[in-house]
Every structure is written in C-alpha cells, then in structure tokens.
Amino acid sequence: MKVMVLGSGGREHALAWKLAREGHEPVCAPGNAGTAELRGARNLQLDPDDPAAVVAAARETGTELVVVGPEAPLVAGVADALRAEGVPCFGPGAAAARLESSKAFARAFMERHGVPCARTARFSDPAAGTELERFIAAHPGRLVLKKSGLAAGKGVLESDDPVELLSFGRAVLADDELLAEEFLEGFELSVFALSDGRDFAILPAARDHKKAFEGDAGPNTGGMGAVAPEPRADLALMAEIRKRLVEPTFSGMSAEGLAYRGVVFFGVMVTASGPKLLEYNVRFGDPETQSLLPILPEGFGELLRDAAEGRLDQAPIRTFEARPDRAACGFVVAAPGYPGAYPKGLAVRSLPEAENPDGLLFHASTTRASDGILHTGGGRCFAAVGLGADSVRARENGLALAAAVDFDGARFRRDIGA
Secondary structure: OEEEEEEOOHHHHHHHHHHHHOOOEEEEEEOOOOHHHOOOOEEOOOOOOOHHHHHHHHHHHOOOEEEEOOHHHHHOOHHHHHHHOOOOEEOOOHHHHHHHHOHHHHHHHHHHOOOOEOOEEEEOOOOOHHHHHHHHHHOOOOEEEEEOOOOOOOOEEEEOOHHHHHHHHHHHHOOOOEEEEEOOOOEEEEEEEEEEOOOEEEOOOEEEOOEEEOOOEEEEOOOOEEEEOOOOOOHHHHHHHHHHHHHHHHHHHHHOOOOOEEEEEEEEEEEOOEEEEEEEEOOOOOOHHHHHHHHOOOOHHHHHHHHHOOOHHHOOOOOOOOOOOOEEEEEEEEOOOOOOOOOOOOEEEEOOOOEEOOEEEEEOOOEEOOOOOEEOOOOEEEEEEEEEOOHHHHHHHHHHHHHOOEEOOOEOOOOOOO
16 A cells, blocks of 8 residues: 655654554655654655645655654644545644644534533633732642643643743733643553544553653653553553443544544543543654554555544454554654754764664654765754564663764653653
C-alpha cells in the first residue's frame, strides 16, 4: 500500500518507519533527513497545511491512504478536502479537530457528555484581567492556566504564584481564550483510540514527560521523552478509562455528528478518585508515538486503512496489545534553549546507528545539505528510543543512544522512565 505521511517531525518518522517495516511504501511530505534514508520510502516537498496541494500530490503519486501527523493540517481542513475527492485519510475533519484547536470547545464537549475532568473557569475578554485577578485571589494554591488555541504543547502554566499566574493569563488573553483549571494530582497517561466514525480500538498506554528539566522541573514542552507501555496501566485501569473517558467521548461525537476517522489522544490524570481527562489531541502524540510503535505487533498499517475507510468492524486485529517481551523508553535530544528561544541549523557531528536490536533513532525536521552535513531544524531534534525485554533494559539502551547524539548544546533529560 502506498501511504502518504504528512509532516516532518519525529512522530512522522516513526509512522513512516513502522509502515515501511510492514512492507508499505511511505511517501513523506515533506519528511526529514531521517525519512529520506528509510528503505522503501521517499520524501516529497509539499506544504502539508495546503489542502489543494495535498490532494493534487495524492493523485499524482497514486496514494492509497493519507496519514496526517501534526494537528495544523487537520485544522486547515486537509482531511475534508481529501475525502471530498475520494482519497482515504486517517485524520478527522476540521469540525472534529476543534477538540484540539480549541481547549474551550473541548472542555465544553467534556462537560456536555459527562467526561470526568478538572473544574474549569473560562475567560475570553481581553479586558478580563481584573476578573482573572479576583479568580486567582479566590483560589489560593496551585492552579493550571491554559491557552485555548494551538500552542505546540507549551501553552500551559502550572503555578501557585499569583503574580506568575496573572502575568501568563493576561498575555494569553491578549489574543486568545484562557482556561483556569483546578490542579489535579496523580499520575499521567497517554491513551490513543483509533476510530472509524463508529467503532474504535485502543492502543497500549504510554507516559509522556512534559517538563523541560530533570525532576519534572521547568516549563512545559512538547514532550521530552516517553515510556511504553506504562506499567501502571493494568487491565483494570484501562477498562475504567475505556468506560469513563473513551466511550462517552465517542458517544458524544456520534450525537453531535462528528464522524471521526483518525486517532484521539486522551491525556489522562489518574487521581485518587479515578481517571480524569486533561485534554484531547486529534493526532498521535509526539514523543509517545516514537516509543509506542516499536512495541506494537504487525498489522498497524492495515488498522489505519480500516479506520480511514470506515470498516474497523472488519479489522482482523481490534485489540492491540504491546508485545510481552518488548518495552521502549525514548529520550528527546533537544537544542540548547528549548522550549524558549533556540538556534536552528546546528551541524550534527555524529549520530548512533539509526536502527539496531537495542534501539531506534528518529529525526525531527532535520535536513541534509549538499555537502552531506546533517543540520537540526527545530527545538526537539531527535528521539533516541531504547528497546529491551523490560523497562529497565530499555531505559539503559535509550540513555546510551541519546548520549551518542552530538551537536553543539545537545541536551536531554536523563531521568525519563527512572
């Protein structure tokens, strides 16, 4: 099957790697230097946010399935345009993509359909600074403030400092809605459910590490590493997540006419009173995907196609369990300064082997110059994923892999999965 994978990040490299490994032919648009080196894959220069350009490229290349990696093309309506032209697409339409592009919409959806979540107040007026100040004063202790729109995982502040909270909130209100939520305590999980608009299949749970620095310190990032499967997500907990969070979500989508074909990311906080939903994403998580796909069995590409074509009920595999002899621990190697200002175009002096029995290296927005030198292209530059028979060995292998990535200022959290 010829599959077009839209995007240039580590998530897209992992998707293309998995598809190529299963014998499919990925066309990565635009891809990166890592996807260009995958056997059976090729890159195609293309703006993934341009619906007309994506439709034309899918026609010209004979694409049988388009898999959308990042959220921006979905918000731009790429999936709608492809389906209108009869091209199967794994990814929701723009209406359903509001579950990620508007946290205010998503929170209201959760409340309408009884999905357990944090108590939330909303502020939408740019002049609401005084109202926000009164709210912060009335709720001493730790609060979570969130920018409603897309923010690449960085539009969130957790703090108990009233001055810091007010400053962040006023900055958000200058051009977006703001959500103020109670701070939930527990442990986080990333759960992915694939849907064809009627049925769904749940993948094993992973765990992301959002904070920039070791010990879960510093600002939020797009993710500094992930482990899969998450050992605490046993059968009983996953059954509870399915009943309390996943089923009401898809029931609500059906009731509201959101014919969802793609993957829903459930950001879950497991609290003392049970699992609660932190947020939805409408695509695979990054960096969870890089750790999750290597531990899944064969048949992933067919599952994506069945979801895109509305026939998950006919899929030969509906329950995707992790391989019992496989664990993964991924470390994001970031540019200096990330998630703040960071340099791009750093020359990469050396890299470990891209694939071996102990691990995998996924690129994010890298480019290779005409002289053969590899350059970074973003804040999160590589995902070094250690593999092993158990989480301890996987973590050891991931650490060794990440340490072998060499460019000026390269850094990674050494406590991922500790």
